[in-house]
Amino acid sequence: MHMMSTFVTSLLVVCSILLIVFRPTRRQRIPYPPGPSSSPIIGNIFRVNLAQGAWKVFAQMKEQYGDIIFLHGLGTTVLVLNSQKAVNDLLEKNGSSYSHRPVFTVAGELMGLDQSLVLIPYGKEWREHRKLANIALSAVSVQKYRAIQEELSALLNRDILEKPDDFFMHVRLAAARVVMSVTYGFSVHDSDDKYITHAEKTMEIVTTATVPGAFLCDLLPFMKHLPKWLPFMQTAAHGRNMVDTLVDRPFEQVKSELVSDQVSTGFLSIRTPSPVLQASGTAADSLAKDLFSIVENNPESEHRIKWILGTMYGAGGEATYATVLTFIMAMALYPEKQMKAQQEIDSVVGTERMPTIADLPNLPYVKAVIKETMRWNPAFPLGVARRSSEDHVYEGYFIPKGTIVMPNIWAIASEPNPKYHSREFIPERFMDPLITTVDPSSYAFGFGRRYCPGRFLAENSVSIMISTMLAVFNISPSPNQKLEPDFSQNMISYPKPFNCKIAPRSENSAKLILQRTD
């Protein structure tokens, strides 16, 4: 009997060990999604350079591998979503599992960006930030910024009129001025002098550091403990300094202005909006003013507001700038489209005033030009990466927890269409009753729960800059220089430097620009 029980016990132990070692995991039964062939250990992840404009390569791979492409190696897994359906299925319908961001040890932890709404892990704190951002940037809230957006567009036109060859710089400044004024309520001159250059330098560092795989340390996080003199540690320390200044400096200024505006009341809760800020308040309308008026007065809320504002200010300008430059390039390449849009403005708005944001519903062709600009070269061609928070099986394929997920916005925007070539700039595709073309607002601003909260503000900025430029300027290629559409390969994709001629359409147009900015 004793021998029998020992035998049974031993058998059970051996079976348990065998079960643990050879446990049939989900992965053993279910294949990974398709992808390029791989080598042992390094897998296939180095077959595509993720840091350099991989969206076109991924779009081409779609023919071979289909809507989803899987890359893996060195413990990292990456899934590229090459169609609107895959994006909807994963990022929208399975939002609870696909709304995290990748962990960037260098950009997030070492530079401090994991406190910003863009990178903050999906969870309670993200929800708090997001709730405030959604209130401050709702379609209704942003209406109060229309006047400042129109004024800053007029200023952009004056700058271009005076120095047309510097249009890159003017557009960049205009996009930054809008975000600066809307975020903190600072006057334009303050924006120019103190903050914009710093913000641009910081964003250069940030956009480079947030490309998956930008630093080996992101793959091997223990490297963050290595000595501080190593080049990547120095880059991280410099980035941290820049980010801290970007977030702290304007915040301290706006806080002192707003607090002196409401000395006696303190910050008020979300349930009791501040009568002081709403009724009097010398400070201009701004996201800062809104946020200070709706949250409790405590250090935690203050820290949150500081980071929400810093994020808006950092995240808001670049994509607007990229979109308006893309429009200028398209107009230089497609004069007949430009002329058609100008004719529409002349007949609806007339030539005695500039278009306003309120005119846009009556300008369907101009609206189609704006949509086509966002489709032709989306500002974020590979979106902003996500990370899956649990194992998932999709269409018979296994997607492991922790996979970096990249929505290929460029591929979605370039879906073949039987009538209109995807690489041609054809605004008419959005007005054709016989063929449906998906509206870029459903992909250019991202997806699901992390959809861009600045969309309404951004759409107004882009629309007013584009429609006023169409109203008063003719954009044409530089004589004797062939213009080819060529875009940068970064996370935010801009036209590479190019020349073109931007001249007032008439003497009256030039007069209108000057009158508007007097």
Ligand code: HEM
């Ligand atoms: C043409 C201009 C813009 C474009 C094309 C754009 C596009 C995007 C995209 C693609 C994302 C990623 C969403 C996702 O993960 O699915 C995003 C996120 C974000 N955008 Fe924008 N954006 C623009 C302007 C703005 C502006 C003006 C602001 C602020 C004032 C802003 C604030 C943000 C923030 C805070 C996030 C992160 C949201 C989160 O992770 O929860 N963006 N944007």
